[in-house]
Amino acid sequence: MKGYYSRKLHSLLGVIPLGGFLISHMISNYKAFEGGKEGFMGAVHFLNSMPLVFFLELFLIWLPLLYHGVYGLYIAYQANNNVGNFNYERNIRFMIQRITGVITFVFVIWHMYDTRFQIMIGKITHDELGAVMHGIVSNPVLFALYVVGVLSATFHFANGLWAFLVSWGITVGPRAQRISTYICMGLFVVMSVMFILAMTGFRDAEFQAANAVIDIAKTVLS
Amino acid sequence: MAQTATASKSVKFIITRQDSPESKSYTEEFEVPYRPGMNVISALMEIQRNPKNAQGQTTAPVCWDSNCLEEVCGACSMVINGKPRQACAALIDKLEQPIRIQPMKTFPVVRDLIIDRSRMFTALKRVKAWIPIDGTYDLGPGPRMAESKRQWAYELSKCMTCGVCLEACPNVNEKTDFIGPAAISQVRLFNAHPTGEMNKEERLEALMQDGGIEGCGNSQNCVRACPKGIPLTTSIAEMNKETTKHMFKRWLSV
Structure with a gap:
């Protein structure tokens, strides 16, 4: 595919559907903080009750994620970062965008292995997801790694949204680009706080399930 | 009298040089007598007039490209103290010393500071x-x-x-x-x-x-x-x- 279209598609998929998915993921996880186990289970059941849920996942999450991730690694490889000589805010964000992209890529693989993949191979059910998450975030080291992963993902999305607005010619002038920086960085802060609150929500003892599930969580983690 | 007063002051340069497009680059240090109002081009001209490096050895004069000397032709682009810019508009008084000069390596280097745009x-x-x-x-x-x-x-x-x-x-x-x-x-x-x-x-x-x-x-x-x-x-x-x-x-x- 010609470079222009492949890059344009990469930019589009990052926002629609992947950005949309990240926001919906954040909202359903935030239910764990707001409504406890009951709230989170309600969100899980709601998502799984959607029609054609397999195809929604395939076309709105997995395939866009694969394309955006693999092509994104290639874009990150292509840059010769030069923040040493050009120590400017936009150039630093350009570099962080590539670093957080790679971190997010690794984090998403790890996180999907722990959760969605275990459901796929039948080791756990959707109802046990809360317990799996409880097992992960109760471990201080894994909690810290999850914070890094989540901050990377939210920054990459918020800053990517800023770049999307430039790349599609929506914010053209310097003032528009400056104001969209404030909005996007505000979005980064709000999303980060909500995700981290959700993770603290999962630490609550009510997510602790029967021993069997914890054992599964442990084998998954080891 | 003014000349004797200024002759004691000198400007230090560390210049990245390259003898041919294929050869490896190396750095050479120069010390150029200071004159008020001088810029990077006039310093390079001084090296051309008296091609001796900081150790006092005679060396090949440094090659560079320039034309208008008023920042409108674009020929004298080089990396000065880490920043790419026009050498004719780079005033010595405003630069931190030693002044590091490199060719813009994004382009093929022809010789020393001359690049092919x-x-x-x-x-x-x-x-x-x-x-x-x-x-x-x-x-x-x-x-x-x-x-x-x-x-x-x-x-x-x-x-x-x-x-x-x-x-x-x-x-x-x-x-x-x-x-x-x-x-x-x-x-x-x-x-x-x-x-x-x-x-x-x-x-x-x-x-x-x-x-x-x-x-x-x-x-x-x-x-x-x-x-x-x-x-x-x-x-x-x-x-x-x-x-x-x-x-x-x-x-x-x-």
Whole structure:
């Protein structure tokens, strides 16, 4: 595919559907903080009750994620970062965008292995997801790694949204680009706080399930 | 008397040199007597007059490229203390010493500080950065340009193809074929011209080829580095808008 279209598609998929998915993921996880186990289970059941849920996942999450991730690694490889000589805010964000992209890529693989993949191979059910998450975030080291992963993902999305607005010619002038920086960085802060609150929500003892599930969580983690 | 007072002061240089396009680069130190108001070019001229390095050994004079000496031709671009810029406008009084001078290695080095900027002119040809007015008969006067438009278009016309924006860009390198910010901004200039506008689709399509506008990653170093203060990132965003519109127009019209 010609470079222009492949890059344009990469930019589009990052926002629609992947950005949309990240926001919906954040909202359903935030239910764990707001409504406890009951709230989170309600969100899980709601998502799984959607029609054609397999195809929604395939076309709105997995395939866009694969394309955006693999092509994104290639874009990150292509840059010769030069923040040493050009120590400017936009150039630093350009570099962080590539670093957080790679971190997010690794984090998403790890996180999907722990959760969605275990459901796929039948080791756990959707109802046990809360317990799996409880097992992960109760471990201080894994909690810290999850914070890094989540901050990377939210920054990459918020800053990517800023770049999307430039790349599609929506914010053209310097003032528009400056104001969209404030909005996007505000979005980064709000999303980060909500995700981290959700993770603290999962630490609550009510997510602790029967021993069997914890054992599964442990084998998954080891 | 003034000469004896200033002769004691000297300016230190660390210059990255290269004897031929294929050979390895090395650094050589120079000490040049200070004169008030001197710039990097006049210091290089001094080395040319008295080609001795800081150790006092006679060496080959440093080669460089320059023409106008008033920051309008774009020939004397080099990396001075880490920043790509015009050597003729780099005043010694405003530079931290020792002054480190390197060629802009984004381009092929010919010798010492001389680089080959051909790729920029190739890029201008690729995007058709001109206005076709030749015909077999007199085509008559073209449409007039609005003064409000002329004012911002004039800023874009200041581009001297110096290559500083390409050197500053993290995405212009050997791993990509990105044409760089300068040529993209020239598309905006020629598409703004009332006669040039008649061929605007050709230029937009050139930007949508491999190595075109998709190579921009919004680091926005170009606009900070441009010695002429050209709003390069505004030009790029504007061309992003125009190519996006062109893409949808093309899809929906077949």
